[in-house]
Amino acid sequence: MIGTTTAVALLGLTGQMVEVEADITPGLPSFTIIGLPDTALSNARERVRHATSNAGCPLPARRITVNLSPAALPKFGPVFDLAIAMALLAASRSISAESIGRVVHLGELGLDGRLRPTSGILPAVAAAARLGHTRFMVPAGNADEAALVPGIEVIPVASVRDAAIFHGSTLQPQPVEPILLARESATETPVLELADVVGNRDATQAMVVAAAGGHHLFMLGPPGAGKTMLAARLPGLLPDLGPLESLEVSSLRSLSGDIVGSQLITRPPLESPHHTATAAALVGGGSRQIRPGAAARASHGVLFIDEAPEFNSSVLDALRQPIETGVISIHRANAVATFPATFQLVLAANPCPCGQYGARDSECTCTPHSRRRYLARISGPLMDRIDIQLRVQRITAAELRMADGEERLDTATARSAVVAARSRSAHRLEGTPWKLNSQVPGSWLRTGPRRLARSTTASLDRALERGGLTMRGYDRVLRLAWTVADLDAVETPTAEHVGRALYLRKSLQS
Ligand SMILES: Nc1ncnc2c1ncn2[C@@H]1O[C@H](COP(=O)(O)OP(=O)(O)OP(=O)(O)O)[C@@H](O)[C@H]1O
Ligand SMILES: [Mg+2]
Structure with a gap:
């Protein structure tokens, strides 16, 4: 019998589903993982073997093969332990194969059979949720983190034994101390005055x-x-x-x-x-x-x-x-x-x-x-x-x-001015790919529908002619002029706004 479940491989912030298949066949005892495993992942063999055995659901002494697919997708780290253990227990008919197929499993195992909190749970769950997955089994220490993704069900487990019981094992529950993280919450960047x-x-x-x-x-x-x-x-x-x-x-x-x-x-x-x-x-x-x-x-x-x-x-x-x-x-x-x-x-x-x-x-x-x-x-x-x-x-x-x-000027007042200016620019740039003035290409500002009048940009044009400003610098001043005008809550920059923008650009050269 083959046990199959899913896990998530992360590449940067992008996650992809990995299918974890396990097969147990007669033959000399062995344990092979195939499908591009890195070292930390190969060590999963030892962790899974010890963890299942210490949790009271040992793997049979037979030929064990685990396949992680797609094979070409690189897979890193110990986060696949739980999925491998569940696929194996299903393959040995200790738990329900159907039940594990409906859940995405993420988590690292300790030798004693407890689950350890792992890094990257949040992006992994978010990526899988985007792909339509809704049920996630994660280490108890990562439960809060996983639950930050809206619209999903989180099944926190403290040990591989708890996980097996959830999936229909007949083992009796054996409470263990879950491995939790030292601190409960993240630190926000402090707001300074x-x-x-x-x-x-x-x-x-x-x-x-x-x-x-x-x-x-x-x-x-x-x-x-x-x-x-x-x-x-x-x-x-x-x-x-x-x-x-x-x-x-x-x-x-x-x-x-x-x-x-x-x-x-x-x-x-x-x-x-x-x-x-x-x-x-x-x-x-x-x-x-x-x-x-x-x-x-x-x-x-x-x-x-x-x-x-x-x-x-x-x-x-x-x-x-x-x-x-x-x-x-x-x-x-x-x-x-x-x-x-x-x-x-x-x-x-x-x-x-x-x-x-x-x-x-x-x-x-x-x-x-x-x-x-x-x-x-x-x-x-x-x-x-x-x-x-x-x-x-x-x-x-x-x-x-x-x-x-x-x-x-205090931070709160300045921030509300910033918020107001940003909403002006977002409103003006509606229908374009940009939201902030800094994102707008210079050519659009120079030639697009929002081109400024000659008389407004006279000081800039002069600076360009005299060589005091490069074309790149020119575009940057235009962008700044729009921001200065947004902060002033006016429709279009005036010559004065352009002057202030030029100062923000050129104060180094004096
Ligand atoms: N305008 C100011 N108002 C209040 N405090 C100031 C002002 N300028 C400097 N300080 C004080 O002087 C100290 C040194 O400032 P800061 O470390 O920001 O300087 P710096 O320009 O980064 O210097 P360095 O080039 O050595 O890194 C700060 O602790 C700050 O409290
Ligand atoms: Mg400094």
């Missing part, structure tokens, strides 16, 4: 514009100017995540092995990889199970590259393709894993190795050559994709005093 930033009006305004239009941002300034402080406040300005975004962000956490808990993440994430990060840490990788990198984990939120020139330039360049396409593809010999990469990029840098160049209150000790070399480490093609370029200055004692009684 924008009003903590004293002075630096230009910079806080630029953050609001960046949030409203989804524009990438580059900040240049001496140490202590507040670059890190500003970047950490950007996620707080973004609207709450929608249901699909929440599911995607939480799924990426689950794949990284983070706790997902009983609630989806609802706030945009902030990822700030250290400058010693490798390309794999940034865009994802790993030799077996392909894990998401910081860029994928920043999807629907902010990827903050602090001290950008300190990064290896080839590592930074690995971001170019994701920024362009919104997708990260990781190629392996027999598979391509894809992750979303819809993050907002924030780069920060000191102006030179000593950090003081251009600062109002101190002297730079670097040579012109080392200064040029320093910023050149952020490649032109990457900088080209960044709409807002901002110089941030350390605030002076006088400014600090002046700012004392001044009213400051």
Whole structure:
């Protein structure tokens, strides 16, 4: 008799159904798994054998063959243990073959027969649910996570014995301590207060514009100017995540092995990889199970590259393709894993190795050559994709005093302005593939139905003629002008909006 059930193989965030078939035939005792298993999966043999035996439902000492299909689909990790065990118990007629056929099984077995929580349960269940599957047996420790997918039935089990009893085994229940995760819920990115930033009006305004239009941002300034402080406040300005975004962000956490808990993440994430990060840490990788990198984990939120020139330039360049396409593809010999990469990029840098160049209150000790070399480490093609370029200055004692009684923009007010501006742009862009101004191609803005009048863009045209602006830069200013106008709640940008946009683009060059 052959026992058949299903499990899910994940490649990046994409899941595909895997059929798990088990056959037990007379012959010398053996246990073979076929269908492209990796090492962790081959070890399933030992885990399944010990787990079933310790749970009181040992496998027969005969020829055992397990087939995972489609064979060409790469399969990683221990998540197939439960499906293999159930298919085998059905093949040995200990449980109902019909019952296991109606359930998707996901979970890793411990030698004692208990089920261990596994990473990637949320994206696996979500993928299978999309394919029409509705019943899922998962480790008790992953039950909350699986239940985050709407419209499905979750069957949590603590041990392989409980699983067998569910599927009609005549064994008596034997309560065991389920293996649970150490912490119950996921950590949301904390929302920091924008009003903590004293002075630096230009910079806080630029953050609001960046949030409203989804524009990438580059900040240049001496140490202590507040670059890190500003970047950490950007996620707080973004609207709450929608249901699909929440599911995607939480799924990426689950794949990284983070706790997902009983609630989806609802706030945009902030990822700030250290400058010693490798390309794999940034865009994802790993030799077996392909894990998401910081860029994928920043999807629907902010990827903050602090001290950008300190990064290896080839590592930074690995971001170019994701920024362009919104997708990260990781190629392996027999598979391509894809992750979303819809993050907002924030780069920060000191102006030179000593950090003081251009600062109002101190002297730079670097040579012109080392200064040029320093910023050149952020490649032109990457900088080209960044709409807002901002110089941030350390605030002076006088400014600090002046700012004392001044009213400051707080995060809640800024966020509602951002939400309003985003809904204006989404409304205007209805019927196009874009929602945010940063997504709109320059050619559409220049020649499409929303082309601005000559008189409005006069300052821009002049800058282009004088060579102060490239064509790419021109398009970026146009996009920014629309965002500035959206924040002002006007129908079409005026010359003043274009002027403000030009400033957000060109403040670096002064
Ligand atoms: N405008 C400001 N308002 C309030 N606090 C500020 C401001 N600017 C800087 N600070 C304070 O100064 C400290 C240093 O700022 P931050 O770390 O953001 O600087 P930075 O520009 O990232 O410097 P570095 O180049 O060294 O990384 C912060 O802890 C912050 O509290
Ligand atoms: Mg910093």
